[in-house]
Structure formats: C-alpha cells, structure tokens
Amino acid sequence: MRRRECLRRGLMATAGTLAAGPASRLLAQSSAATTLVAASSQREIWPGQPTTVLTLGDTFPSRTLRVRRWDLLDVDFRNDLREATNIHWHGLPAPPEDDGHPMDVVLAGGRRSYRFLVEEPAGTYWYHSHPDGRTASQVYRGLAGFLIVEDDAERALGLPAGEFDLPLLLQDRRRRADGSLTYAPTFMDLMAGMLGDAGLVNGAPQPVVEVAATSYRLRLLNGSNARVMRVAFEDARRFDVIAGDCGLLDQAVAATDVWLAPGERAEILVDFSGDPLGRTVRLVSAAFSSGGPGMGMGGGSAQGALLPLATFRVSAPGPPPARLPERLATVARLDPARASARRRFVMDMRMPPGPGAFTINGLSFEPDRVDVKVERGVQEAWEVVNLSGEPHPFHVHGTQFQVVRRSGQALMPHERGLKDTVLVWPGETVELAIRFERHAGLYILHCHNLEHEDAGMMLNLEVR
Ligand code: C2O
Numbered sequence: 296m297r298r299r300e301c302l303r304r305g306l307m308a309t310a311g312t313l314a315a316g317p318a319s320r321l322l323a324q325s326s327a328a329t330t331l332v333a334a335s336s337q338r339e340i341w342p343g344q345p346t347t348v349l350t351l352g353d354t355f356p357s358r359t360l361r362v363r364r365w366d367l368l369d370v371d372f373r374n375d376l377r378e379a380t381n382i383h384w385h386g387l388p389a390p391p392e393d394d395g396h397p398m399d400v401v402l403a404g405g406r407r408s409y410r411f412l413v414e415e416p417a418g419t420y421w422y423h424s425h426p427d428g429r430t431a432s433q434v435y436r437g438l439a440g441f442l443i444v445e446d447d448a449e450r451a452l453g454l455p456a457g458e459f460d461l462p463l464l465l466q467d468r469r470r471r472a473d474g475s476l477t478y479a480p481t482f483m484d485l486m487a488g489m490l491g492d493a494g495l496v497n498g499a500p501q502p503v504v505e506v507a508a509t510s511y512r513l514r515l516l517n518g519s520n521a522r523v524m525r526v527a528f529e530d531a532r533r534f535d536v537i538a539g540d541c542g543l544l545d546q547a548v549a550a551t552d553v554w555l556a557p558g559e560r561a562e563i564l565v566d567f568s569g570d571p572l573g574r575t576v577r578l579v580s581a582a583f584s585s586g587g588p589g590m591g592m593g594g595g596s597a598q599g600a601l602l603p604l605a606t607f608r609v610s611a612p613g614p615p616p617a618r619l620p621e622r623l624a625t626v627a628r629l630d631p632a633r634a635s636a637r638r639r640f641v642m643d644m645r646m647p648p649g650p651g652a653f654t655i656n657g658l659s660f661e662p663d664r665v666d667v668k669v670e671r672g673v674q675e676a677w678e679v680v681n682l683s684g685e686p687h688p689f690h691v692h693g694t695q696f697q698v699v700r701r702s703g704q705a706l707m708p709h710e711r712g713l714k715d716t717v718l719v720w721p722g723e724t725v726e727l728a729i730r731f732e733r734h735a736g737l738y739i740l741h742c743h744n745l746e747h748e749d750a751g752m753m754l755n756l757e758v759r
C-alpha cells in the first residue's frame with residue numbers, strides 16, 4: 296500500500312463507525328448524544344450591525360457541551376457550510392479517527408459521527424474545527440466552543456456551581472467598519488498571527504457580567520487565533536487558580552494574573568463578597584512585552600497591548616462565598632526522571648511568510664509524511680525550543696503532558712496540572728514529561744497560533 300493510502304486509511308472513519316469500540320460502549324455510563332450542525336448565519340455582535348458568523352449548534356460561539364466522565368461523547372455532525380470542515384476535541388485524547396486530524400475532513404454537505412468514551416477527570420476542554428489550512432479562518436468566524444467534563448470527585452469539593460460557574464471564552468477580533476468578521480490576514484498578520492483590537496467574551500464585545508456578591512468559578516479559555524493574554528482584574532485583585540488546561544490542580548495557587556496562550560485554559564475562583572453593591576471591575580488582558588513576562592512593558596507591538604475583555608458588576612447580594620478545599624485533586628503525575636526517550640522540537644520562522652517559512656525541526660507540515668513516531672506507553676522527555684522572535688504555543692494531540700521546567704522563568708500556577716498546550720516564549724526552552732497511553736494511530740502536534748499552524752507549523756505524529 297502506498298504511504299498516502301496507509302495514512303488515509305488510518306484517518307478516514309466512515310460515518311457510523313463505533314470509534315470508541317464495543318468495550319468502551321459497555322464501559323460508558325451514559326451517552327451525551329448531540330447533533331451539531333456547522334452552518335453560516337447572521338448575528339448581531341456589534342449593535343446595529345449584522346455579522347455573518349459560523350455556528351456549531353446554532354450558537355455563536357459554538358454551543359457549550361457538558362459531559363460527564365465515563366460518558367460516551369456521541370456527536371452527529373453535519374456540515375452545512377460551503378467548505379470542508381471537521382471537529383477536534385482539544386485536550387481530550389480521542390481515538391485517532393475521531394480526533395479531527397486536519398486531513399480528516401467532512402466535505403461541504405457531508406456528515407459523520409464522532410463517538411468516544413470520555414475517560415478524563417473533570418476539566419475545561421474545548422472543541423473547534425481543524426481543516427488543514429482553514430483552521431484559522433473558521434475559528435475566527437466562530438467554530439469553537441467549550442467542552443466541559445464534570446465528575447463526582449469535583450462535585451464533592453463544593454466549588455461554585457450552576458449560575459456561579461461561568462465559562463468565559465476569551466477572544467480578540469478585528470473591528471471592521473462593516474462589522475464583519477472578514478478573515479483577510481495581511482503580510483504582518485501572517486507573521487505575528489491575526490491579532491484583533493476588540494475583546495470578545497462568549498462572542499460579545501466587552502459585555503457587562505452581572506454578578507452577586509459571592510465567589511465565582513471562572514473557566515477562562517483563550518480561543519484567540521494568535522493573542523497571548525495576561526488575564527487580570529483591573530484592580531489587581533487576588534484570586535485562586537484552581538485548574539489548568541486538563542483539570543484541577545492539586546492545590547489552589549493565589550495569583551493576580553494568569554497567562555494564557557491560544558488554546559490554553561485556566562480556572563479561577565474570584566470572590567466578590569467584599570465588594571459593595573454597584574461596584575464594577577474590569578477583566579482585561581493586561582499589557583506586557585511580547586518578549587515574555589519579566590521583559591518590561593510592551594514595545595508597542597499589538598501582541599502585548601492592553602485589551603479590555605468584560606466588566607463585572609456586583610449587582611445583588613449572594614450566598615456566602617465557597618470555602619476553598621485544602622486539596623483539590625491528585626494530579627496523575629509522571630516522574631520526569633523516568634523518561635526512556637528524549638526528543639527535541641525546535642520552532643522557528645523566517646521572512647517572508649511563504650511556503651516553508653514556519654517550521655518545527657526545519658519541517659513544514661506535509662500530509663503524507665510521518666515526522667514523529669512514539670511508542671505507546673513509553674514515557675518521554677521533550678524539549679521544546681523557540682528560536683524565533685514570536686511566542687509559540689506548542690500543542691500536542693492524543694495525550695496530555697506535564698511541564699517540567701522553563702528556561703526563562705518559574706512554572707506558572709496553571710502549569711502545575713496536566714496540560715495539552717504550553718507557551719514557549721522567544722528564546723525559551725520548555726521541558727515536558729509526556730507519555731501516549733490511550734490510543735495508537737495518527738495524530739499531530741503544532742503551534743496553536745492558528746496562522747502559524749495553517750502555514751505549516753505542524754507535524755504528523757504516529758503513536759505505535
Ligand atoms: Cu486546539 Cu490541534 O488544536
């Protein structure tokens with residue numbers, strides 16, 4: 296069989312295939328069955344200006360899915376767009392045929408099912424479209440939403456729930472005179488990524504969020520194409536970071552800001568119980584130098600500019616704030632000393648942003664070439680190096696990993712849990728402990744700056 300056929304055969308799942316397999320079906324406690332239709336429609340993002348957006352589940356941004364651990368995620372997907380698309384379940388190690396590999400797309404008018412067992416503990420995940428070369432454009436126009444996993448262990452902690460649990464999808468978009476989300480990156484945008492001057496939270500420009508005077512669980516997801524966010528309250532209030540990309544930390548960590556690259560998540564507990572009724576406080580992405588934390592204030596680049604996100608207004612009395620448990624979870628940690636293979640990934644880019652300009656280990660994405668082969672169950676030590684002048688969020692499909700060390704700084708609070716995306720600043724080296732244990736098959740790793748990814752900063756990775 297030719298290489299191309301091998302790859303495609305591995306990739307293409309026919310609609311109706313029980314991806315999770317019979318064993319998983321028996322294990323599944325229930326099924327979170329949903330239909331998601333990718334469609335184009337009109338929404339009013341900015342008052343008085345209809346905007347053409349892409350929707351999944353008829354909402355902008357895409358519908359929030361909540362599943363329970365050990366559920367069978369069962370999505371009947373239909374593509375009513377005029378372009379190919381697919382869904383990737385960012386952070387959950389889905390079987391390869393359900394993972395939304397960029398070459399595994401649903402053509403315009405097509406449909407398929409995505410079905411797999413959710414084995415991961417509670418956490419804030421997300422899903423988005425992922426077709427090769429079109430991910431940036433589609434996510435920009437709306438094909439991204441939350442996928443929240445819940446479980447009993449988490450429920451027992453008594454964290455703020457229901458109306459006190461707010462998923463906030465943070466994005467920047469470019470405000471155009473006609474109110475459109477036209478995706479037309481310039482030469483500069485292709486280098487730095489598509490940065491916007493308008494902050495959107497759950498699709499709304501700088502919304503006012505009415506809150507009660509009590510504690511809230513905020514699930515922060517940076518769903519921007521390229522903007523790194525330094526999320527903070529304008530009055531620099533302290534909050535507790537309780538979770539990172541893939542679920543709860545062992546213990547909460549107090550902080551006044553949290554750095555999130557595109558693709559990353561963090562959950563925080565913030566307490567408004569000390570605020571008088573009527574007080575407002577803005578949530579922003581605070582200014583920073585695009586060289587990274589500790590590099591002084593911004594050098595005027597759009598990447599580190601202050602971006603207002605939302606205004607919280609304390610408008611009603613609330614129940615007593617939730618008590619923060621001493622221990623939140625036991626993170627399933629790898630011992631970095633036990634790695635039996637080492638690998639190094641060098642991320643680089645050069646001018647002009649044409650073919651071959653965005654590379655990992657000197658390679659740009661080639662659909663028919665497998666670049667990385669890993670053995671299932673073998674723990675590895677990865678070193679990710681950024682030789683360029685732009686930050687790159689390094690993201691891996693098919694597993695979760697741990698950040699062991701950064702050359703430039705200490706680990707950030709949300710990096711103490713399991714992760715699937717890690718920000719590598721210019722000149723920095725980040726060490727990871729990683730093991731693929733769930734499924735064999737073809738995955739990818741890539742930069743989660745979506746312009747960089749679409750330009751080829753992505754490699755095929757095969758788990759054997
Ligand atoms: Cu959220 Cu391959 O990406």
Ligand code: CU
Nearest residue numbers: 384385386692
């Ligand atoms: Cu992903």
Ligand code: CU
Nearest residue numbers: 687742744747
């Ligand atoms: Cu990049």
